[in-house]
Amino acid sequence: MHKLILFVVLLFVISSCFALGNAEGTWDCPQCGRKGNTDNYCENCAHPSPTPTPDLSSETAAAETAIIAAKGEKVKSGVSMPTDSLQRWNEDGKNMEKMLNEAGFEPVVQYASNDVSIQLKQIETMIDDGAKVLIIAAIDASSLRQALDKAAEKGCKVIAYDRLLYDNVHVDYYVTFSNFKVGVVQGEFVEKALDLANTEGPFTIEFTAGEPCDNNAGLFFSGAMSVLKKYIEEGKVVVISGQTEFADVATPSWKSENAQMRAEKILSTYYADGRKLDAWVCSNDTTAYGITNALEANYDIWTYGWPIITGQDCDKANVRNMIAGKQAMSVFKDTRTLAAQAVKIAGQILKGEEVDVNDRETYDNNKKVVPSFLCDPVIGTAENYKELLIDSGYYTEDDLK
Numbered sequence: 239m240h241k242l243i244l245f246v247v248l249l250f251v252i253s254s255c256f257a258l259g260n261a262e263g264t265w266d267c268p269q270c271g272r273k274g275n276t277d278n279y280c281e282n283c284a285h286p287s288p289t290p291t292p293d294l295s296s297e298t299a300a301a302e303t304a305i306i307a308a309k310g311e312k313v314k315s316g317v318s319m320p321t322d323s324l325q326r327w328n329e330d331g332k333n334m335e336k337m338l339n340e341a342g343f344e345p346v347v348q349y350a351s352n353d354v355s356i357q358l359k360q361i362e363t364m365i366d367d368g369a370k371v372l373i374i375a376a377i378d379a380s381s382l383r384q385a386l387d388k389a390a391e392k393g394c395k396v397i398a399y400d401r402l403l404y405d406n407v408h409v410d411y412y413v414t415f416s417n418f419k420v421g422v423v424q425g426e427f428v429e430k431a432l433d434l435a436n437t438e439g440p441f442t443i444e445f446t447a448g449e450p451c452d453n454n455a456g457l458f459f460s461g462a463m464s465v466l467k468k469y470i471e472e473g474k475v476v477v478i479s480g481q482t483e484f485a486d487v488a489t490p491s492w493k494s495e496n497a498q499m500r501a502e503k504i505l506s507t508y509y510a511d512g513r514k515l516d517a518w519v520c521s522n523d524t525t526a527y528g529i530t531n532a533l534e535a536n537y538d539i540w541t542y543g544w545p546i547i548t549g550q551d552c553d554k555a556n557v558r559n560m561i562a563g564k565q566a567m568s569v570f571k572d573t574r575t576l577a578a579q580a581v582k583i584a585g586q587i588l589k590g591e592e593v594d595v596n597d598r599e600t601y602d603n604n605k606k607v608v609p610s611f612l613c614d615p616v617i618g619t620a621e622n623y624k625e626l627l628i629d630s631g632y633y634t635e636d637d638l639k
């Protein structure tokens with residue numbers, strides 16, 4: 239046993255020395271001429287280094303893990319979620335805590351109250367406390383650069399969770415549901431429900447998107463627009479408020495209250511004369527919830543019935559709304575699947591195994607294309623919620639009462 243520990247310590251020391259030697263190498267950019275770059279990408283124009291620094295931190299982490307495991311201890315890991323005030327991040331956090339424990343890690347899970355400075359501090363503390371792998375769903379895609387640099391210095395690997403981390407090369411992996419596809423699914427649902435391809439229209443639609451600092455928000459919106467834009471251009475679909483740009487329809491912090499306030503303004507300005515609304519494309523469930531509340535109080539549902547409202551996440555409150563006929567659909571992104579994938583990757587990194595990714599092209603974070611694993615989103619409705627959510631053990635019947 240002592241010999242084994244000695245061997246892994248030696249391995250660790252050798253790979254640490256290597257890592258140190260490489261970190262000191264500098265290079266001049268052949269594209270823009272910037273001198274003394276220290277990263278694998280030019281710090282001015284992001285041109286890749288002609289002789290990239292080999293990524294040894296995985297080996298370092300694996301060697302450290304071997305030492306920890308040889309001592310019979312668990313490997314520290316950190317999970318940083320944006321907030322505990324939205325249902326989904328609570329589910330994600332709980333799932334990962336359980337799965338990381340089962341996989342032999344010692345996890346710390348923290349929620350950052352949607353405050354960027356809190357998230358930064360929490361992550362830095364996790365690194366200082368010896369985390370060897372971090373799983374992060376960022377509040378603001380570009381705000382954690384300092385922490386990511388620190389993680390790399392300490393040989394701690396970073397997995398971006400659900401939301402891609404931007405503008406830093408030290409993002410090792412990304413696990414997510416295909417975000418553009420989520421928007422496409424929402425757009426196609428409306429296209430089908432209104433039979434846009436075969437009917438004349440015109441139909442009236444409004445849009446609500448998410449928080450602008452969340453990279454996913456733009457992707458959801460673009461995905462839905464990629465289906466519906468042509469109908470708007472043809473005049474088959476009319477956005478009465480005229481608000482069709484992401485910046486106009488975004489919702490600060492994804493909050494229901496913010497979405498509701500904007501919807502109330504739109505309804506009182508453009509629909510108070512008794513105009514019918516056919517659909518409200520909402521990027522997720524928290525915003526859909528706000529829109530539903532606004533419509534309930536400010537729109538003639540008795541006469542027209544509910545417009546088609548889309549959502550995402552299958553939050554409990556929204557599934558109840560679907561069952562009650564208020565919301566037409568949600569996109570189910572099984573947080574158990576995502577959490578399991580993140581934990582699987584964490585394990586593979588630390589064992590030095592090949593990491594399971596299925597996309598090496600799509601997610602460019604301005605510094606590198608981040609190797610990603612994309613899970614598939616599924617449509618949830620009042621028709622299939624039992625099979626999808628209850629039979630699969632995601633919710634109990636009581637959760638939805």
Ligand code: BGC
Nearest residue numbers: 324400401452454492522551
């Ligand atoms: C997630 C959505 C979630 C939203 C608000 C997005 O980044 O992908 O699932 O509804 O954040 O929390």
